[in-house]
Amino acid sequence: MDRRDFFKKMFSLAALAGISSIAKPIPLLAEEDNSKIKKPPDLVAVRNGTPEGMFDEGIKALGGMKKFIRKGQTVVVKPNIAWTANPEGAANTNPALVKRIIEHCFDTGASRVYVFDHTCDDCFTTYRVSGIEKAAKEAKATVVQANKESYYQEVRVPGAHLLKNVKVHELILESDVFINVPILKDHGSTRMTCALKNLMGVVWDRSYYHRTDLDRCIAEFPLYRKPDLTIVDAYNILTNGPQSRSLEDVVKKGIQLLSKDMVALDVAASKILGEEPGNIKYISYAAELGLGIANLDELNVERIAL
Amino acid sequence: MKKGKLQFLRLSSEIFFFLFIVASFLHFFPQRFKAIPVRTQIIPLAISFLHEEFLPSLLLLVLFFVITIIFGRIYCSFFCPLGGFQDILIRIKKKPNFKYNKPLTTVRLTILLLSIVSAISGSLYLFSFLDPYSFFGKTTNYLLKPLIALINNGSELILRKANIYWLRIIDLPTINPLSIIPFILILGAIIYFSVKRGRLYCNSICPLGTFLGIFSVRSLYRIEIDKASCISCGICESVCKAECINSKDKIVDNSSCIRCFNCLEVCPKDSIKYKRSEKIKSIEPQKGKKISRREFIYSFFSVLTFSGINLTLRNKKPGDKTHFPPPTPPGSISLERYISKCTSCYLCINRCPTNVLQPSLFQYGLLGAFLPQMDFNSGYCAYECTECLEVCPTDAIMPHTKEEKKKIQVGRVKFIKDFCVVYKNNTSCGACAEICPTGAVSMIPYKGLLFIPSTETSICVGCGACQNVCPARPEKAIIVETNIVHKEARKAERSKTSKKEVKTEEFPF
Numbered sequence: 001m002d003r004r005d006f007f008k009k010m011f012s013l014a015a016l017a018g019i020s021s022i023a024k025p026i027p028l029l030a031e032e033d034n035s036k037i038k039k040p041p042d043l044v045a046v047r048n049g050t051p052e053g054m055f056d057e058g059i060k061a062l063g064g065m066k067k068f069i070r071k072g073q074t075v076v077v078k079p080n081i082a083w084t085a086n087p088e089g090a091a092n093t094n095p096a097l098v099k100r101i102i103e104h105c106f107d108t109g110a111s112r113v114y115v116f117d118h119t120c121d122d123c124f125t126t127y128r129v130s131g132i133e134k135a136a137k138e139a140k141a142t143v144v145q146a147n148k149e150s151y152y153q154e155v156r157v158p159g160a161h162l163l164k165n166v167k168v169h170e171l172i173l174e175s176d177v178f179i180n181v182p183i184l185k186d187h188g189s190t191r192m193t194c195a196l197k198n199l200m201g202v203v204w205d206r207s208y209y210h211r212t213d214l215d216r217c218i219a220e221f222p223l224y225r226k227p228d229l230t231i232v233d234a235y236n237i238l239t240n241g242p243q244s245r246s247l248e249d250v251v252k253k254g255i256q257l258l259s260k261d262m263v264a265l266d267v268a269a270s271k272i273l274g275e276e277p278g279n280i281k282y283i284s285y286a287a288e289l290g291l292g293i294a295n296l297d298e299l300n301v302e303r304i305a306l
Numbered sequence: 307m308k309k310g311k312l313q314f315l316r317l318s319s320e321i322f323f324f325l326f327i328v329a330s331f332l333h334f335f336p337q338r339f340k341a342i343p344v345r346t347q348i349i350p351l352a353i354s355f356l357h358e359e360f361l362p363s364l365l366l367l368v369l370f371f372v373i374t375i376i377f378g379r380i381y382c383s384f385f386c387p388l389g390g391f392q393d394i395l396i397r398i399k400k401k402p403n404f405k406y407n408k409p410l411t412t413v414r415l416t417i418l419l420l421s422i423v424s425a426i427s428g429s430l431y432l433f434s435f436l437d438p439y440s441f442f443g444k445t446t447n448y449l450l451k452p453l454i455a456l457i458n459n460g461s462e463l464i465l466r467k468a469n470i471y472w473l474r475i476i477d478l479p480t481i482n483p484l485s486i487i488p489f490i491l492i493l494g495a496i497i498y499f500s501v502k503r504g505r506l507y508c509n510s511i512c513p514l515g516t517f518l519g520i521f522s523v524r525s526l527y528r529i530e531i532d533k534a535s536c537i538s539c540g541i542c543e544s545v546c547k548a549e550c551i552n553s554k555d556k557i558v559d560n561s562s563c564i565r566c567f568n569c570l571e572v573c574p575k576d577s578i579k580y581k582r583s584e585k586i587k588s589i590e591p592q593k594g595k596k597i598s599r600r601e602f603i604y605s606f607f608s609v610l611t612f613s614g615i616n617l618t619l620r621n622k623k624p625g626d627k628t629h630f631p632p633p634t635p636p637g638s639i640s641l642e643r644y645i646s647k648c649t650s651c652y653l654c655i656n657r658c659p660t661n662v663l664q665p666s667l668f669q670y671g672l673l674g675a676f677l678p679q680m681d682f683n684s685g686y687c688a689y690e691c692t693e694c695l696e697v698c699p700t701d702a703i704m705p706h707t708k709e710e711k712k713k714i715q716v717g718r719v720k721f722i723k724d725f726c727v728v729y730k731n732n733t734s735c736g737a738c739a740e741i742c743p744t745g746a747v748s749m750i751p752y753k754g755l756l757f758i759p760s761t762e763t764s765i766c767v768g769c770g771a772c773q774n775v776c777p778a779r780p781e782k783a784i785i786v787e788t789n790i791v792h793k794e795a796r797k798a799e800r801s802k803t804s805k806k807e808v809k810t811e812e813f814p815f
Contacts, residue, residue, distance in 0.1 A: 188739045
């Protein structure tokens with residue numbers, strides 16, 4: 001490179017820099033748009049739609065399923081299928097929502113999608129009665145049983161004090177992407193079951209949780225693995241749960257929440273349920289462990305009304 | 307009918323009932339028809355009819371009786387699953403070389419009498435081991451099911467590693483060493499007899515075989531040897547697994563003949579035939595069939611002693627105030643009725659989706675030994691499930707609709723606060739209230755943010771879910787106390803919604 005060449009290049013670089021510095025103020029006029037592109041919302045709340053429609057909008061606002069799934073990855077979708085109750089009973093996650101999530105997974109290029117829950121009632125009955133087995137199979141997902149110990153493998157939970165080791169369903173260990181799909185419900189002893197508590201359905205020995213310290217164990221589990229995405233089904237919620245004993249306990253809220261942050265989701269969910277987040281001990285425990293942010297004001301929350 | 311066709315009919319019927327009874331034990335049989343194969347078994351039919359006067363049972367019984375009078379012990383080779391099981395074992399022997407043996411008349415009549423005496427005195431424990439169907443049920447539970455489960459679960463594991471989720475894991479039955487000792491003894495005898503002496507079990511022990519044999523002797527159609535053409539070659543005798551053909555004297559003992567029709571196939575002279583007997587009146591009394599005085603005395607006194615023991619045991623009823631036996635399945639109405647009707651075929655245990663039904667030891671007393679019990683340490687009774695009520699072939703567990711079953715109270719919940727995790731550790735739990743299907747257990751405010759269980763026994767059905775999930779150790783903090791006679795649970799009033807209503811027009815955050 002000779003001197004002339006050098007100057008040529010230098011000048012052109014300087015000119016480029018100059019142009020770009022001139023061009024910069026223009027997007028400042030549309031600052032909101034810019035921040036959206038740069039910083040996607042931490043939590044998306046959608047209301048006034050069908051479970052499927054709200055998911056379509058919600059995931060779009062989060063930047064689409066491609067933010068969470070790459071081509072060829074395996075996905076495990078973990079709804080709440082704990083009880084023998086039909087979809088109207090609102091004890092289990094809405095089957096239509098589960099189906100739509102699976103469809104999005106495959107559209108984004110997921111190689112396989114698994115659905116399971118370690119149920120409270122007999123799993124074949126709850127899978128059938130909840131409508132989730134049928135919905136998941138229609139969307140070509142693999143429905144896996146989780147009611148036998150041989151599906152579980154022991155793992156170490158780093159940083160945990162009470163839940164140091166836990167037997168986790170092998171699909172949680174093997175799958176690339178973990179999607180948590182709880183339904184928001186009242187709960188007799190922990191006051192609420194939603195994002196964090198739904199993860200009790202991927203472990204074998206729930207009795208250990210209850211025996212040791214239910215709230216702390218729930219809070220410590222995500223130290224092992226946090227779901228890559230959590231979708232809270234608050235379309236119909238159960239105000240006297242967790243079992244569905246009467247349709248009069250079902251209240252239609254028509255809301256869906258999406259986020260990676262389970263603590264923030266549980267705080268928002270508790271307000272939908274009409275419960276003080278401070279009364280739900282595992283939320284504050286999880287926040288203390290640094291698993292999420294409990295103060296919604298610190299977060300970029302996008303609210304969508306359809 | 308051609309002789310080959312007769313053999314074909316028998317074999318297909320035997321295989322059909324053997325496979326379908328196994329299938330209905332292992333959940334492979336279609337849900338709608340699951341109770342049908344086991345409803346073809348004579349002793350369960352008789353028990354069901356004698357106690358409940360169930361009309362279809364009577365019709366089937368009459369049908370079997372008519373069949374036996376016309377054709378002989380058809381049941382033993384066409385319907386009996388234990389017969390099928392023995393025939394499989396007999397086939398292990400490559401070349402059959404059976405020999406005629408005199409029937410053990412005294413032994414088999416004594417066993418028949420003992421079984422009847424025990425049934426009259428209100429317990430079926432002899433039938434539980436001697437009724438071929440019930441014993442076959444146990445064989446399925448203890449032997450065939452574990453075998454199939456191991457093969458199935460092994461394949462499941464391999465398929466699962468290849469991401470194929472077609473198979474379901476089959477639970478291995480929990481085996482209590484004490485409860486299977488009598489089972490193993492009898493099974494050992496059956497296996498030994500079959501391999502060595504063919505259907506000796508059927509002709510010396512099985513009370514049903516003996517009973518049917520009484521009518522089979524003079525049935526309309528019998529196996530007979532044409533004395534003129536028979537050359538006493540002994541081929542028919544060697545293939546006769548009932549050991550009832552005396553080829554030397556050209557006589558067939560039709561009380562022992564199980565109508566397997568093997569002999570018809572092999573006769574080189576076509577002298578042995580299954581045909582309508584012409585000389586009904588001129589049956590010559592067979593030699594050596596008379597019971598000697600000594601045998602009679604032995605038999606008489608064993609029956610007498612046995613009756614005495616049974617009556618004594620019967621008056622000692624289980625379930626005193628201090629120690630409760632485990633609850634009996636919903637639909638069994640009372641412990642006493644349950645003991646008098648259940649033959650422990652273990653079909654309910656095998657069908658139970660939650661594994662709450664398990665073989666007992668002596669929790670129900672000696673007369674109720676080994677009956678299925680509700681074991682809340684291994685499972686709990688699913689509220690919506692009526693599986694055992696649907697399948698019970700003796701109606702020891704009476705059929706009820708789902709709504710009726712939900713009201714049957716087999717026991718009542720009892721909360722022991724001192725053992726409770728909430729009280730001991732001051733941490734939240736609520737496992738019992740969470741799983742309670744009726745609301746008989748609920749959580750009430752305790753201290754601070756804690757809630758503690760509270761019980762309402764009148765709406766409790768005694769399903770044992772709370773006891774099963776209670777995490778407290780070593781003693782559970784919530785248990786079910788048995789109702790010796792089942793009661794009706796009150797319908798639960800709907801508990802009030804306690805939450806504040808939040809309007810949906812806005813996001814509440």
